[in-house]
Amino acid sequence: MLAEYAPLLAWLVLVMAFVGGLLALTAWIGRARPAPGKAETYECGMQPMGDARGRFSVHYYLVAVLFILFDVEALFLVLWALRARELGMSGLIEVGLFLAVLAVGWLHIWRRGGLEWDR
């Protein structure tokens, strides 16, 4: 049974050897020329400004949660769509109920202003 996993093990060893090898090669061939500019935070070639711990609107969090919610909804729909014909009418009704419940949630979020950015 474990033999089935042999390719996985080979892949794992290869990946590690590749990454480790590259790191070793750069350490061996590359020349270290330290300069103050190199030690700075890289920000698209610009002078870094401000603090990494800046505060941002908590609204991002709400948007992210809502995004994940509807993302997962899409995932369930894909699973149903792959077998839509076999599941037939009862499958269609079930997925319709699922969508209806989510639609109520979406309507609720919308009417409560969860989708408005400036509030």
Next chain:
Amino acid sequence: MPSALTAADWMLAAPLLWLTGAGVLILLIDALRPARLAEAVVALLGLTGAGWFVLPLLRESVSGFAAGGGAVPMLVSTPGLAALALLCLGSAFVAGALGLRRLVEYEGGRHGTAFWTLLLFCPAGMLLTLWSNHMATLFLGIETLSLPLYVLAALQRNDEHSVEAGLKYFLLGAFASGFLGFGMALVYAATGRMDAAAGQEAALGPMAAVGLGMLLIGLLFKAAIAPFHLWAADVYQGAPTPVTALMAAGTKAAAVAALFRWSPGIELLPPTAWAMLGTLTLVVGNLSALNQANLKRMLALSGVAHAGILLYALAANAAGLRTGGSGGEYADGPFQSLSFYLLAYGFASLAAFGALELLERHSGGRSDDDALRGMARRHPLPGAVLCVALLSLAGFPFTAGFLAKYFVFVELIRVGMTGWALAGILLTLLAFGYYLKALVNLFMREPGPQRPAMVPADAFAAAVLLVPAILSVVFGVWPAPLRL
């Protein structure tokens, strides 16, 4: 292929569908035509309607949702579990009645919809947990009951204690859910089974053993059993008191009953291990409760101690299974004592936290001994309810709490664990120390200066509270109807 639902499936699904349907309806009302009264009516009707659907389950055992048409049902209800389901619905009803003033009108009523919706989803999860006979339904049930509670605990978002309670409960609860889920995955990987009896396979490898252990940790956390009880005091204290009542009565019943139903699968643990765990929980809960100067915190820690006594019922069950050897078909005694205890504890804690909520309205929301000094004399009705509740929790004769302890210890002695029963009884006496201390503080001290009322007490909440208090006395002298 999806197969048609049987009559048994519908019997079990009806209360769940009714609850979640009412929850979705409330969201729809708020989206289309916000009306606060309509939302409250739909929520309370949702809870009572679900209770009506549970009633027929009190008469017979029902198994439904046999996985993939196979032999193993995903949901199993017995009369005892149906009684606990009614307790869960009732505690949500009490929490709703108590929250009408404090939570629904918080911040100008902005969170009323959230409160009612979550109050309907939470007991749906409790019912699922109670009836779960399959890892999928157990996990779904525990998550469905926990997620609304995390939010409900933090509902008073401008109160730092409430937010702290929500965050602590969420972080630790998510961690426990991780244990639960990973344990289930390991058991499935080792045995290929996901039903409650998976752990009863003859030869359990190390992977299944680790998985069952992790599953056990997840359940012990939800039931607040030492050494996984540390969240209970902070969460119970910080959460708004109506929510605490729901957690104490409903969550405890669902989690401990699930622990009982899944414990035969955890054959790793001999009866003495359950008894040791129970004694540890009893000692830890009692000793920490003795030292509290806050009634809410004291009740939370005493809840931990009660869970310890409940573990004795599990010990008796495990011992019976070993000697009986009939794989899960042991006499109903231990389960009867467990469900009676959970009902008695549920009534008493609903009454206690409910009366405390009414008193808190006059103490500026505070529940420490100083603020509650002499309050029962000034407010006799909540005071009387609190008195009955505390006596029942302590196990005073002629209350349901006394008989509950009696039944558990009788089961323990019946399987020959007399020493453990003796230790438990002595430790139970310790509990009188803090319950009577609280009563002395409430009744026998001069009340402090009256503080302005935070929110007016309402007659509806007080009337609802009388029900669990009266039941605590009635079933203390007439226990037969609850021996399900």
